[in-house]
Amino acid sequence: MSFKIAIIGAGSVGFTKKLFTDILCVPEFSDIEFALTDLSEHNLGMIKAILDRIVEANKLPTKVTATTDRRKALEGARYVISCVRVGGLEAYADDIRIPLKYGIDQCVGDTICAGGILYGQRNIPVILDFCKDILEVAEPGAKFLNYANPMAMNTWAAIEYGKVDTVGLCHGVQHGAEQIAEVLGAKSHSELDYVCSGINHQTWFIGLRLNGRKIGKDELVAAFEEHPVYSQQEKLRIDVLKRFGVYSTESNGHLSEYLPWYRKRPDEITRWIDMSDWIHGETGGYLRYSTETRNWFETEFPQFLEAASKPLDPAKRSNEHASHILEALETNRVYRGHFNVKNTGIITNLPQDAIIESPGFVDRFGINMASGITLPEACAATCMASINVQRMSVHAAISGDIDLLKLAVLHDPLVGAVSTPEEVWQMVDEMVVAQARWLPQYADAMPAAKERLSTSKVKTRDWAGAARRKVRSIEELRAEKTALKQAG
Numbered sequence: 001m002s003f004k005i006a007i008i009g010a011g012s013v014g015f016t017k018k019l020f021t022d023i024l025c026v027p028e029f030s031d032i033e034f035a036l037t038d039l040s041e042h043n044l045g046m047i048k049a050i051l052d053r054i055v056e057a058n059k060l061p062t063k064v065t066a067t068t069d070r071r072k073a074l075e076g077a078r079y080v081i082s083c084v085r086v087g088g089l090e091a092y093a094d095d096i097r098i099p100l101k102y103g104i105d106q107c108v109g110d111t112i113c114a115g116g117i118l119y120g121q122r123n124i125p126v127i128l129d130f131c132k133d134i135l136e137v138a139e140p141g142a143k144f145l146n147y148a149n150p151m152a153m154n155t156w157a158a159i160e161y162g163k164v165d166t167v168g169l170c171h172g173v174q175h176g177a178e179q180i181a182e183v184l185g186a187k188s189h190s191e192l193d194y195v196c197s198g199i200n201h202q203t204w205f206i207g208l209r210l211n212g213r214k215i216g217k218d219e220l221v222a223a224f225e226e227h228p229v230y231s232q233q234e235k236l237r238i239d240v241l242k243r244f245g246v247y248s249t250e251s252n253g254h255l256s257e258y259l260p261w262y263r264k265r266p267d268e269i270t271r272w273i274d275m276s277d278w279i280h281g282e283t284g285g286y287l288r289y290s291t292e293t294r295n296w297f298e299t300e301f302p303q304f305l306e307a308a309s310k311p312l313d314p315a316k317r318s319n320e321h322a323s324h325i326l327e328a329l330e331t332n333r334v335y336r337g338h339f340n341v342k343n344t345g346i347i348t349n350l351p352q353d354a355i356i357e358s359p360g361f362v363d364r365f366g367i368n369m370a371s372g373i374t375l376p377e378a379c380a381a382t383c384m385a386s387i388n389v390q391r392m393s394v395h396a397a398i399s400g401d402i403d404l405l406k407l408a409v410l411h412d413p414l415v416g417a418v419s420t421p422e423e424v425w426q427m428v429d430e431m432v433v434a435q436a437r438w439l440p441q442y443a444d445a446m447p448a449a450k451e452r453l454s455t456s457k458v459k460t461r462d463w464a465g466a467a468r469r470k471v472r473s474i475e476e477l478r479a480e481k482t483a484l485k486q487a488g
Helices: 013-024 041-057 070-074 088-101 113-137 151-160 172-183 217-226 235-244 252-256 266-272 285-299 301-307 321-331 377-399 402-410 413-418 421-434 440-455 474-487
Strands: 004-008 033-037 063-067 079-082 143-146 165-168 192-199 202-210 335-342 355-363 366-369
Touching (some): 004 013, 013 041, 013 285, 063 070, 070 113, 113 151, 113 377, 113 402, 151 335, 151 355, 172 192, 172 217, 192 377, 235 266, 285 474, 377 440, 402 413, 421 440
Parallel strands (some): 033 063
């Protein structure tokens, strides 16, 4: 087979390498073309060097090109994969820093909450530019695979306003299933069968069977509470399981910022999180991790390049959806996964216009979703709160309506649990002004926002959050990795 895949944001070096090696684990795909594009020539150079080394080491005919000209990369592409982070770590730092001044403590801040909503405002104009290029220069009927957060908002904009065949992809379901299989003592993940449905990062395991036997709430709660690691790392997640009766796909830290109950009081936050790793609830944990990862990769690039010389091992193909979707579409080998698409009767008690995440099957006819799923009422209620925020956020990003943006932030569950309307209004003004270069749709609103900030009397505080850690140096990271190797 011979076709072209364009990867936008290919400078996300580690993730691009994973997608690339996964796809090349499909034997029929050895002769395809990968077109990499990114704003950073430096990052493009690094990832192209790594992928070229993989192709050379495995004696493949695969073609790899790299360009900062996005339209050139998209020309004739059958599949377009997006891994972009608009604004990079600079804008992301503001997504965490500014809300902290108003008492809003986020672990990740890239899906909803104050940070995720502003992230969506930066992403959506760019997503629409991608869609325009796809329609104009890509292969007719090209499929857009969005991996970038905020997943639901980006996918919503691409489908509703970009008019491109789009599916949103995430790995939260797979990771949650791996945990459940482990606590239940499964010998392999294949022993666990599950139905998981909801919205991205708030998807719920509403049906579980282990070797054909149904698993109920009480058995699952007991299994998690008895696990020596997860009982400590997933305290909040286990509490939600006890109260809702079903397990959430999302990590302890991420789940905590989608709900109004666990992060609203600083003295309560540490009760529910675990500091053994960023993903369990650390303040600004993903920002710290992303910063350290970037610094580590820059320093250790020669080692990453050397590792690319190893032969591809299909047994190590990851459970990221992209390669499996492409394989099913091109070879008709059926793939079952969980996909982010527009709700069209798929989940009966969520709105039709929402972007949901639910089970589907892929073959040469496309992605075919299982329909008629009804969520437990508490799960649907929690999803609805986020969907309403997502809808307003998308509409604000499209229209450049700063008042609608403020209403979206006001209705966010965690923001509403922590901040007053006056604080929200000022916080949004401050975030929009700080990120003006990435928010062209709000250009007309900037002068008034700056004027309001200059005369505002809303008090803020200099607060690092309830559980903040400093970014570790390369030397500290190297020492920790050495100690782990010696211990293991």
